[in-house]
Amino acid sequence: MSNQSSVEIQTEWDIVAARQLGRNVAKELGFGTVDQARITTAISELARNIYLYAGQGRIEIQRLTENGINGILIIAADNGPGIPDIRKVMEDGFSTSGGLGAGLPGVKRLMDDFKIETTLGEGTDIRATKWLR
Amino acid sequence: MNVRIPILKLRDTLIVSIQWELDDQTAIQFQEDLLTKLHETSARGVVIDLTSIDFIDSFIAKVLGDVISMSSLMGARVVITGIQPAVAITLIELGIRLEDVMTALDLENGLDKLQLELEA
Amino acid sequence: MNKQMARYIQENMTEIISNWQEMMKNEKGERSFEVMPAELMDQTSREFAELMTSNLLESHQAYESRLNDFAEKVVRYGWSITFVTKAINHFGEIVFAGMERDGVINSDNLRAFAEEFNKWITPIRDSTIDTYSKTWERTVSLQKIALQELSASLIPVFDKVSVMPLVGTIDTERARLIMENLLEGVVKHRAEVILLDITGVPVVDTMVAHHIIQAADAVRLVGAKCMLVGIRPEIAQTIVTLGINLNEFTTTSTLQRGVEQALAWTNRKIVEVDEV
Structure with missing residues (x-):
């Protein structure tokens, strides 16, 4: 089985496809129900961000092994407008879409590691990892 | 495959059991259907059971929150029942507190709570 | 050599x-x-x-x-x-x-x-x-x-009422475990009121309080109610001095008073009976 798979995000339906893929991989890796919910939710948030702000992009799910510990890596990549002020979007309660403002800080709390790289006019690349304890 | 969520009426209460993962369209459709049904039936209470739902993201949470506020504007109290532990934990970690939302362990409890609330 | x-x-x-x-x-x-x-x-x-x-x-x-x-x-x-x-x-x-x-x-x-x-x-x-x-x-x-292994199990004391005694220092990892045990227990025992007993927690700082508030919020979402019991005088002092807001919480000093309150919430009370 390949340890990497991805979903192109173009429509709202692709958000559902992305989180289903993530949930299946999380289940196969042996994550418990709470972590499965955390991973699925994080993917849903990231996929929705792509759909809302970049129009299209890609969610990639990878299995990881580091120092004998398994994990799951979510990569959310798009070629959208980029994020002008990362500090601001990482603040709790900041949202430009009129959602509940959970957004990226929420995703960061759900996962173990969180990295974001963004360039104005070129796109955004977010990597979030959850380790199997 | 745009499926509608069935809304049942029992005396003056509407009962909704969400049985599968909500996509955005279904969620919004549900919001409209529920408000229409409230208007038609002038029900005073709504129970939304989420026992089968294994995750809620901020979008679904927002739709639910909106449904509750809108229903209350139309004079109906909403109880959310059966939120799974994993779902509750993710919601809290996401930073979504769903304040002022009535909750109950299951449908039965929810109906009891609603009854008490409506009698008061 | x-x-x-x-x-x-x-x-x-x-x-x-x-x-x-x-x-x-x-x-x-x-x-x-x-x-x-x-x-x-x-x-x-x-x-x-x-x-x-x-x-x-x-x-x-x-x-x-x-x-x-x-x-x-x-x-x-x-x-x-x-x-x-x-x-x-x-x-x-x-x-x-x-x-x-x-x-x-x-x-x-x-x-x-x-x-x-x-x-x-x-x-x-x-x-x-x-x-x-x-x-x-x-x-x-x-x-x-x-x-x-020592962390936190939920103990049913009456129908609908359960107690979770917390012992020792609470860090982020333990807080997660406590939260999971707590919620699984609530659903399993069908508890409507949970008494979180912090008698055995040596220090309640902003972080610990934050974890407790989060746990209580999550308990509310699954449809039950949390009460914080076992608040010692020095804990009450630090909570107020640090400006931690526990106003949304029902809190009592002893487990005993907490149990009475929990029974009241579920429309019950303890009565003494005459000897037969």
Whole structure:
């Protein structure tokens, strides 16, 4: 089985496809129900961000092994407008879409590691990892 | 495959059991259907059971929150029942507190709570 | 030269050990030796001396196994790593001084012997520290598991009412575990009111309070109600001083009053009955 798979995000339906893929991989890796919910939710948030702000992009799910510990890596990549002020979007309660403002800080709390790289006019690349304890 | 969520009426209460993962369209459709049904039936209470739902993201949470506020504007109290532990934990970690939302362990409890609330 | 050193140590073992013990006892701020019974101290000292000569005489394998045994032992006895390092240095100093006094080491071979001593002591010190820290790490991780097993179970006390006693310091990892146990327990026992008893929590700072508030929020979402009980006077003081807002919480000082309140919430109360 390949340890990497991805979903192109173009429509709202692709958000559902992305989180289903993530949930299946999380289940196969042996994550418990709470972590499965955390991973699925994080993917849903990231996929929705792509759909809302970049129009299209890609969610990639990878299995990881580091120092004998398994994990799951979510990569959310798009070629959208980029994020002008990362500090601001990482603040709790900041949202430009009129959602509940959970957004990226929420995703960061759900996962173990969180990295974001963004360039104005070129796109955004977010990597979030959850380790199997 | 745009499926509608069935809304049942029992005396003056509407009962909704969400049985599968909500996509955005279904969620919004549900919001409209529920408000229409409230208007038609002038029900005073709504129970939304989420026992089968294994995750809620901020979008679904927002739709639910909106449904509750809108229903209350139309004079109906909403109880959310059966939120799974994993779902509750993710919601809290996401930073979504769903304040002022009535909750109950299951449908039965929810109906009891609603009854008490409506009698008061 | 190795043979000379080893022979000297073996011939003068008793004297070296007693000098060494004297030196170690004089180490300030170390209670490891004072609290040890004399018999155990003698035995440990002898094992230590054997370990020190082992890498002069025995095979590498025998030395490794002695080293592991010894490191495990001193971790268990609670010797600090500073104390262990000093023990090794002092042992070397005593042997060196003794050999100098007996004329085995003289001005002609001083430099060569100093080098030899260095080659003898340094690997022992390095590997002891290494083994010591590995043993220590293993002890810590075992304790961590023990602590997790100890963490938080939900105890049903009445129909619809459960208690979760929290004991010990709450860090982020434990807080997660507590939250999961708490919510699974609520659903499993169909509890409507949960009493979180923090009598056994030594410190409630902003972080701990934050975890407790989050847990209570999550409990509310699954459809139950949380009450914080067991608030000691000093905890009440720190909570207010830190400006932590627990206003949304029902809180009581004792578990007993909490139980009464929980019964009231579920429309029940405890009544005394006449003797029959």
